[in-house]
Amino acid sequence: MQRTIEDINLKIKAGKAVVVNAEEVIGIVAKKGLSRAAREIDVVTTGTFSPMCSSGVYFNIGHSKPRIKLEAGKTFLNDVPAYTGFAATDVMLGATALPEGDPRNKMHPGDFNYGGGHVIEDLVSGKDVYFSATAYGTNCYPRKKLETWINMKDLNEAVLCNFRNAYQNYNVAVNLSDKTIYTYLGILKPRLGNAVYCSAGQLSPLLNDPLYKTIGIGSRIFLGGGTGFVAWQGTQHNPTVPRTEKQIPKKGAGTLTLIGDLKQMNARWLRGISMQGYGVSLSVGIGIPIPILNPEILEYATITDDDIIAPVMDYSKAYPQNIPEILAEVSYGRLKSGSICINNHDIPTSSLSSYSGALEIANTLKGWIKRGEFLLSEPVAPLPGLEDGSSTKPLNYRPVERNNNY
Amino acid sequence: MKVSKKIVLHFPARLVEEAIACRLAKDFDLQFNILKASIIPDSEGFIVLELTGEQEAYDQGIRFLTRAGIHIEALSQSVVRNEDKCTHCGACVTVCPTEAFEIEPPNRKIHFNHTKCIACGVCLKACPPRAMELHF
Numbered sequence: 001m002q003r004t005i006e007d008i009n010l011k012i013k014a015g016k017a018v019v020v021n022a023e024e025v026i027g028i029v030a031k032k033g034l035s036r037a038a039r040e041i042d043v044v045t046t047g048t049f050s051p052m053c054s055s056g057v058y059f060n061i062g063h064s065k066p067r068i069k070l071e072a073g074k075t076f077l078n079d080v081p082a083y084t085g086f087a088a089t090d091v092m093l094g095a096t097a098l099p100e101g102d103p104r105n106k107m108h109p110g111d112f113n114y115g116g117g118h119v120i121e122d123l124v125s126g127k128d129v130y131f132s133a134t135a136y137g138t139n140c141y142p143r144k145k146l147e148t149w150i151n152m153k154d155l156n157e158a159v160l161c162n163f164r165n166a167y168q169n170y171n172v173a174v175n176l177s178d179k180t181i182y183t184y185l186g187i188l189k190p191r192l193g194n195a196v197y198c199s200a201g202q203l204s205p206l207l208n209d210p211l212y213k214t215i216g217i218g219s220r221i222f223l224g225g226g227t228g229f230v231a232w233q234g235t236q237h238n239p240t241v242p243r244t245e246k247q248i249p250k251k252g253a254g255t256l257t258l259i260g261d262l263k264q265m266n267a268r269w270l271r272g273i274s275m276q277g278y279g280v281s282l283s284v285g286i287g288i289p290i291p292i293l294n295p296e297i298l299e300y301a302t303i304t305d306d307d308i309i310a311p312v313m314d315y316s317k318a319y320p321q322n323i324p325e326i327l328a329e330v331s332y333g334r335l336k337s338g339s340i341c342i343n344n345h346d347i348p349t350s351s352l353s354s355y356s357g358a359l360e361i362a363n364t365l366k367g368w369i370k371r372g373e374f375l376l377s378e379p380v381a382p383l384p385g386l387e388d389g390s391s392t393k394p395l396n397y398r399p400v401e402r403n404n405n406y
Numbered sequence: 407m408k409v410s411k412k413i414v415l416h417f418p419a420r421l422v423e424e425a426i427a428c429r430l431a432k433d434f435d436l437q438f439n440i441l442k443a444s445i446i447p448d449s450e451g452f453i454v455l456e457l458t459g460e461q462e463a464y465d466q467g468i469r470f471l472t473r474a475g476i477h478i479e480a481l482s483q484s485v486v487r488n489e490d491k492c493t494h495c496g497a498c499v500t501v502c503p504t505e506a507f508e509i510e511p512p513n514r515k516i517h518f519n520h521t522k523c524i525a526c527g528v529c530l531k532a533c534p535p536r537a538m539e540l541h542f
Contacts, residue, residue: 049493051534111531186497187532194500271493273534283493283534338509350499352534355514357493 001038001295008042008291009375019043019369021362022203022301029302038295043376045365046208047287048200049357051273053184054164054235055282057120057262058092060156061131068143073135077119088141093119095282109182109277117282118272123152124224125267158262160224164234166286168206168254169310172197172330174347177316182277186352188315192345195312200358201305201332205288206254208301210247211386214290216379221258222287222365225269227374228260233383238392244309247300250329251311254383258286269361285357287365291376305332312342322394410458412441412481414525417451421475427453434467435459441524454481454525484525484541487518491537501532
């Protein structure tokens with residue numbers, strides 16, 4: 001059995017495509033068998049909804065009268081600093097940026113009530129955002145100060161551009177120390193008081209296509225409630241990590257760079273979040289369709305939580321000191337049972353990734369495809385895979401001499 | 407008939423330095439268990455109490471507190487989840503000391519069980535989208 005994306009798109013246009021989500025497919029394949037299910041199913045939809053820090057937006061505010069060039073000046077959105085090292089009126093804002101006046105962790109743990117992720121949520125909600133900028137002024141761009149309200153509908157372009165999303169598997173965080181710690185995976189109670197995981201597991205996009213056989217550069221996806229595309233592999237894309245027999249990475253592996261028009265997205269799936277004692281971020285909703293081109297691809301998309309193994313890491317010492325020490329490996333099936341057992345401790349588990357959100361995204365995408373509103377795209381290039389041999393390196397630390405010139 | 411209820415006492419600033427809770431035991435024969443308290447001299451304060459005793463004594467104790475100028479409300483009303491903000495991620499689940507957050511199959515939505523909540527407030531800042539709110 002072999003089909004092409006073109007075949008699938010013809011069925012989608014005719015309203016005849018058979019689409020199921022990555023949870024439903026498990027039961028269907030168990031009941032009907034792989035080859036019959038592969039003949040029947042055209043698309044499996046995946047989903048994930050979770051904090052993803054390497055997310056941001058760029059936009060163009062249009063030229064003021066007189067003109068200002070924001071380059072090399074200072075620009076703020078609701079007091080959150082934006083990056084303007086581009087052309088005159090292009091602005092980029094990252095999800096983790098904080099207002100200069102935010103007390104951060106001066107009183108630990110800090111609250112981190114508002115930052116870049118929240119500005120992105122406000123923009124996509126259609127709220128007015130307070131824009132303030134100073135610049136140095138030139139003959140062609142004389143203005144040195146600009147204060148105004150901006151609104152997404154008035155921006156020339158507003159683009160969500162996330163250069164590391166949809167991590168393929170992730171660490172499970174615990175705390176071996178004697179005091180509570182506050183991390184990007186949430187609050188970790190002392191002496192193995194809890195364990196936090198952060199993946200949609202059997203619904204997660206890259207875990208359902210572990211060897212990147214269908215998800216590639218140019219894949220059309222659900223992004224932030226609208227549609228977007230895979231633009232590139234994400235930063236720290238690391239396909240060469242150890243894998244299980246079913247080719248599922250046993251730790252964080254592949255990642256994606258995603259891009260899409262912010263104007264057609266929805267604040268329901270782009271949410272500013274605050275991590276106590278850590279900072280701010282953006283929860284991003286992503287859904288990726290997997291075209292069932294052959295039974296092998298379907299088999300990969302049939303993984304269950306029991307097939308996915310994640311590394312448990314101590315976030316009081318091993319993680320911060322960058323010591324690659326893994327305390328244990330646990331399955332997502334165990335993690336979702338409510339507790340795991342490590343060193344004879346029963347440790348209650350919780351998630352930072354919203355499974356119900358992931359399921360809703362997978363079902364929304366399923367609905368779009370079934371109604372013919374969303375066509376699959378053929379990737380224009382594959383993501384780097386195992387055969388490319390690329391792996392993520394730690395920083396090559398080199399001591400800096402005094403009086404060095406650069 | 408014996409009753410046991412969890413209540414929040416809101417003290418105006420003028421009453422913060424008065425010994426009031428102990429009179430519930432002394433004058434009304436009520437048992438109290440302080441679940442949480444924030445009492446700072448010269449500012450408003452609150453105590454979360456589990457109050458146990460005979461119904462009649464309980465009612466008299468509540469009347470005494472009300473007359474003293476203390477505002478009383480049932481505990482379950484104090485921590486409220488803003489349903490529009492909750493993303494059902496689950497960050498609250500293991501942070502809550504009374505296991506008031508329960509994962510509901512089949513779609514693993516997070517259910518907030520008010521009856522288990524002691525309004526300790528730990529979840530307020532542990533919630534990434536800040537969906538948990540303390541309502542007075």
